Amino acid sequence: MHSELETIVVTPEEMAGIDRAAIASGIDGYGLMEKAGQAVAAAALRLFPGCRRFVVLAGPGNNGGDGYVAARVLSDSGCPVDLYGLGEPAPGGDADCARQRYAGPTLTLGDYTPSSGDVVIDALFGAGLSRDLDASVCALIDRVNSLAVPVVAVDLPSGVDGRTGQVRGAAFQAQHTVTFMCRKPGHLLMPGRALCGDFEIFDIGIPGRIVSAASHHLRVNGPAIWRMSLPQADPSAHKYGHGHLAVFSGGPMSTGAARLSAAAGLRAGAGLVTLLSPAPATEVNAAQLTAVMLRQVDDIADLEALLGDPRLSAFVLGPAFGDFEKARAYVTALRGRPLVLDADGITAFRDRPEALFEIYAGGDGDLVLTPHDGEFARLFPDIAADPGLSKVERARKAAAHSHAAVVLKGADTVIAAPDGRALINANAPPWLATAGSGDVLAGIIGAHLAQGMPAFEAAAAGVWRHGEAGRRAGAGATAEDLITVLNGFDQI
Missing domain, CATH: 3.40.50.10260 (YjeF N-terminal domain)
Incomplete structure (x- = not known):
């Protein structure tokens, strides 16, 4: 065949x-x-x-x-x-x-x-x-x-x-x-x-x-779809040449999710990863970090000062972030910058999802949304409520409406682009449904964006690598196990 x-x-x-x-x-x-x-x-x-x-x-x-x-x-x-x-x-x-x-x-x-x-x-x-x-x-x-x-x-x-x-x-x-x-x-x-x-x-x-x-334009997700978009190894490149990913941390009682995303991003190939932490959580985060860097960001002024550094190439916002008002303000400030919006970052816009869509309506910057079914229903209530739509059709409509690559998660994760391209993922084992697994996925996709991959390809490659990590880790794997077995690009 x-x-x-x-x-x-x-x-x-x-x-x-x-x-x-x-x-x-x-x-x-x-x-x-x-x-x-x-x-x-x-x-x-x-x-x-x-x-x-x-x-x-x-x-x-x-x-x-x-x-x-x-x-x-x-x-x-x-x-x-x-x-x-x-x-x-x-x-x-x-x-x-x-x-x-x-x-x-x-x-x-x-x-x-x-x-x-x-x-x-x-x-x-x-x-x-x-x-x-x-x-x-x-x-x-x-x-x-x-x-x-x-x-x-x-x-x-x-x-x-x-x-x-x-x-x-x-x-x-x-x-x-x-x-x-x-x-x-x-x-x-x-x-x-x-x-x-x-x-x-x-x-x-x-x-x-x-x-x-x-x-x-509907395919089974796999390396043949996005291999040409993978970052090419350059022996002379320095760490900034592999992208700088920034991950926003939640408060002092909810820092673990962001650290999982940051660690996954570093393992997935980002040259540098910085955890952006509010002051009350800096000591907790500092005690747990080694290769991942730490920077205090308490408000929009701190973030805007940070955005003056052009070497910051992509962001992950949402894992256990908690503060919805601040999340909305941060997303607005990140207009035009590659962003993975996950978990609380998605839920923050449940009352006014159009406000999110308008930010990326001009096509400036790469936005990846990674909702599970519940988060999807909060952001796209009309689409989610239509019983006649398949999961592929829901993801495609959502991507077109939001101007984003949409990763509609589950045992049959669907990745869709605003232009109608869609992939169904088939390599994820059932034990990937474990605490922190989604945080790891967000970090992998963020690393791909940081290295210059387009949003759809970054999301598709991230979902597939996440599934392969689950297969390698085996039944009973934790989110930390997934990070340790992430394969490199040279093994794809």
């Missing part, structure tokens, strides 16, 4: 257009279905060579057609197969052709009783599902899941919305999913990602140019 197809993500609507374009170019539609069904059968035989019975559940559409092909191939291989159908394929279509080529009987879906030793081939609905399933289908799915019957899903586990990753009534918990040509959002967005099990993409022969032409 062409390497670019490994990163492309297309919506179900776009995938349908890709299929139509492939057929219009002269590619046989039934031939594509044959390749898809054969790939599913091959995966089932590879994973379950001693299966007592393969049970194929086939819907009326092309996903069901893939199931009919898989059933025929499995039967021709000498495997015991029972096929249960839901409705009839449209006469004369590719799915109908696949049904006619399958020699066995088509049993009624409602008559299937799951039993130990079955392996289910789920070909009921593909990624194009956009409605809630009927109650009878939900009941069948629940029976299969409750018995832990292994499921091989065709394209996407039935019940998962391919655009949003949400469950439409009920969804199979697949052990393995086989999809074709490239991923859909439902493969990457939660809870769909968790329901796919192990995952493979099979190339059924649609030219990469057709797939690329239909995709709209």
Whole structure:
């Protein structure tokens, strides 16, 4: 498979257009279905060579057609197969052709009783599902899941919305999913990602140019996206040549978050990092800092004096900062300077989010917002309240509205740029959900901004490196552990 197809993500609507374009170019539609069904059968035989019975559940559409092909191939291989159908394929279509080529009987879906030793081939609905399933289908799915019957899903586990990753009534918990040509959002967005099990993409022969032409700037986050924007090592460079990051500290009882950000920024490649501390917290911070420098900043006058130093190249504001009024004043003073706004820095604008957006509306400076769902709802209440939007769509709308790169955090973090580019991150292990993890992420992104990376690329690289640090640190890792295992640019 062409390497670019490994990163492309297309919506179900776009995938349908890709299929139509492939057929219009002269590619046989039934031939594509044959390749898809054969790939599913091959995966089932590879994973379950001693299966007592393969049970194929086939819907009326092309996903069901893939199931009919898989059933025929499995039967021709000498495997015991029972096929249960839901409705009839449209006469004369590719799915109908696949049904006619399958020699066995088509049993009624409602008559299937799951039993130990079955392996289910789920070909009921593909990624194009956009409605809630009927109650009878939900009941069948629940029976299969409750018995832990292994499921091989065709394209996407039935019940998962391919655009949003949400469950439409009920969804199979697949052990393995086989999809074709490239991923859909439902493969990457939660809870769909968790329901796919192990995952493979099979190339059924649609030219990469057709797939690329239909995709709209949605990719899986990875180094191929932003590697060219990484800072280049210069043997003659001094510490200021690697950027100077400044991180704002909270008060004396809440200094740890900012120190985590500062330490992460230094480890992530910033040449210098300075912690900007209010006077009551300076002694606490001084006792804990070594390589990170310390400077007292108590008010807007102190900050404006500091901003006279052109060598300060990026800022992180928000981790446990506490003082919302001061946070708003500081952001205004930082207009035009690269800034990561996190946690309390975001919440500070919950009553007047437009005031924040206006500061960066001119396009001067790079702003990165790093909200979790709760903070996102405070800053973008109208977008968050729209149930019809996927997480990707929410992040894209927020980025366009705020003139910022938006990192909508979670197990399926989405990074979006104001120009519509978006990435879904897929390398973060579940144990990254630990205290201080977000502070570390803010520091990594801040280091990238300090070294001159554009906001979107800085955010994307930061999210990916954060995930890799979690993988390296292993289960049970703390935020401090993440910092110690951050990989260098030369290892990306």
